Amino acid sequence: MSEKRGSTMSLGAAMNALVRSLGIDRKLREYDAVVRWEQIVGEQIARVTRPDQIVKGVLVVHVTASAWRQELTLRKTEIIRRLNEDLGEEVVKDIRFR
Secondary structure, rough: OOOOOOOOOOOOHHHHHHHHHHHHHHHHHHHHHOOHHHHHHHHHHHHHHEEEEEEEOOEEEEEEOOHHHHHHHHHHHHHHHHHHHOOOOOOOOOOEEO
């Protein structure tokens, strides 16, 4: 009696396939950008900021002081690059500091 086995995939691969099939992979990567904020920008910047949400590729970040808002605006391109590198694709297209 011969037993046929289907191809097997790892749990991680199966989860990735499920996420893609449900169409929520983009939203999960956007969520990762918010969750990984402190890790990517560092503790000093994280203390004075709070990432809120991503809407159509625009990350909204609340900043506690106008001087920091100005500094972060000047460093926006670098922060976007670092976020997207960490996420493995272009998830964040712009950042709005408020």
